[in-house]
Amino acid sequence: MITVKHLRKVYQNDGKELVVLKDVNCEIQKGEIISIIGPSGTGKSTFLRCINRLEEPTSGEIIIDGENIFDPDANLPRIRQKMGMVFQNFNLFNHLTIMENLMVGPMKLLKMSKANAEKQGLELLQMVGLADKANAMPSELSGGQKQRVAIARCLSMKPEIILFDEPTSALDPTMVSEVLSVIKQLAKQGMTMAIVTHEMKFARDVSTRIFFMCEGIIYEDDVPNEIFDNPKKPLTKAFINKIRTLEFKISDKRYDLHSMNGQIDTFCRKYSLSDYVVNMLQLILEELLENILPFTGEVVFDINYSEKDNDVIIKCLQKSCKFSILSNPQADELAVKLITGYCESITEDVCDDDARVIIMKLKDKRQR
Numbered sequence: 001m002i003t004v005k006h007l008r009k010v011y012q013n014d015g016k017e018l019v020v021l022k023d024v025n026c027e028i029q030k031g032e033i034i035s036i037i038g039p040s041g042t043g044k045s046t047f048l049r050c051i052n053r054l055e056e057p058t059s060g061e062i063i064i065d066g067e068n069i070f071d072p073d074a075n076l077p078r079i080r081q082k083m084g085m086v087f088q089n090f091n092l093f094n095h096l097t098i099m100e101n102l103m104v105g106p107m108k109l110l111k112m113s114k115a116n117a118e119k120q121g122l123e124l125l126q127m128v129g130l131a132d133k134a135n136a137m138p139s140e141l142s143g144g145q146k147q148r149v150a151i152a153r154c155l156s157m158k159p160e161i162i163l164f165d166e167p168t169s170a171l172d173p174t175m176v177s178e179v180l181s182v183i184k185q186l187a188k189q190g191m192t193m194a195i196v197t198h199e200m201k202f203a204r205d206v207s208t209r210i211f212f213m214c215e216g217i218i219y220e221d222d223v224p225n226e227i228f229d230n231p232k233k234p235l236t237k238a239f240i241n242k243i244r245t246l247e248f249k250i251s252d253k254r255y256d257l258h259s260m261n262g263q264i265d266t267f268c269r270k271y272s273l274s275d276y277v278v279n280m281l282q283l284i285l286e287e288l289l290e291n292i293l294p295f296t297g298e299v300v301f302d303i304n305y306s307e308k309d310n311d312v313i314i315k316c317l318q319k320s321c322k323f324s325i326l327s328n329p330q331a332d333e334l335a336v337k338l339i340t341g342y343c344e345s346i347t348e349d350v351c352d353d354d355a356r357v358i359i360m361k362l363k364d365k366r367q368r
């Protein structure tokens with residue numbers, strides 16, 4: 001359905017050349033769901049914008065159903081109609097009602113009658129669970145609701161493929177799942193989609209293939225289980241490892257508890273870990289920081305989630321410590337008992353550079 005050949009995009013920034021897409025090649029078949037992941041600034045949005053012709057590439061070809069979209073004779077309105085795009089910031093027409101947002105495209109561009117556009121609009125609103133909002137203005141909706149309307153509006157043009165550019169990254173954590181649920185429903189219906197996302201659990205569940213973009217190319221392209229559990233190339237390995245781990249360093253007792261709890265929350269959400277896990281992690285870290293660690297030097301936390309084994313492991317490294325932390329009389333006995341109870345295993349080891357490391361594996365996985 002879509003073939004991309006030697007796509008290259010170079011931006012001029014203050015007279016300097018920035019090669020964003022070096023040589024992107026791929027094929028996307030009808031019915032495929034591609035998630036595009038990769039570090040920030042690697043050209044994921046630029047790539048989607050080129051497919052949609054919002055951006056002119058420097059060179060290369062994009063062929064959609066046999067037609068090169070950069071051909072001067074290409075039928076641009078038809079190409080655009082085939083492809084819907086959903087943006088991070090919804091891009092609704094704020095001065096129109098929800099129903100008008102859904103009617104304007106079909107009436108103006110597909111020449112649909114007003115009655116049919118309205119009928120279709122209602123069906124689409126029902127599909128995304130917002131039939132009662134037809135006459136509301138966008139400003140009256142939550143972010144998650146706006147994004148569902150944006151998806152409905154995109155569907156109103158009867159696209160053959162939908163491109164999503166981080167559809168949930170501007171949303172409050174509580175609203176992410178309602179939007180992902182709509183996208184999953186589209187996946188079940190066989191819609192072809194390319195989705196730039198940071199929601200790794202979602203990408204694994206919904207995609208037929210993952211593109212890992214890096215260094216201006218599709219650096220690794222494989223099925224989700226291979227990319228997440230068995231990446232082949234070094235930069236994919238490093239990326240997957242890094243996103244699986246939340247690390248933070250604390251140098252003294254005046255740490256920022258709220259920032260730490262927020263980071264734990266975001267990290268867990270990325271992998272759809274339950275509130276129970278969030279609470280456990282926050283509790284264990286707080287007990288360690290408040291009542292157990294001697295703060296002989298910097299403390300480094302590593303929280304790692306393995307989707308394969310469904311294990312959450314916390315590593316807590318206390319630098320410049322020459323004694324056992326857990327059996328030290330300074331450590332609050334009750335706090336140690338408490339965290340031991342939350343863990344399937346808890347061990348303490350000496351590191352070679354006079355540091356102690358406590359390794360804890362969370363228990364009660366059923367509750368996730």
Ligand SMILES: Nc1ncnc2c1ncn2[C@@H]1O[C@H](COP(=O)(O)OP(=O)(O)OP(=O)(O)O)[C@@H](O)[C@H]1O
Nearest residue numbers: 011012013018020039040041042043044045046047
């Ligand atoms: N119109 C532009 N002019 C100049 N440089 C640009 C333009 N658009 C993007 N860039 C640069 O191109 C690079 C790639 O940007 P792009 O937005 O495609 O990355 P991305 O992978 O989507 O990143 P993120 O994950 O942060 O969204 C960035 O360094 C960005 O600053």
Ligand SMILES: [Mg+2]
Nearest residue numbers: 044045046165
């Ligand atoms: Mg982007």
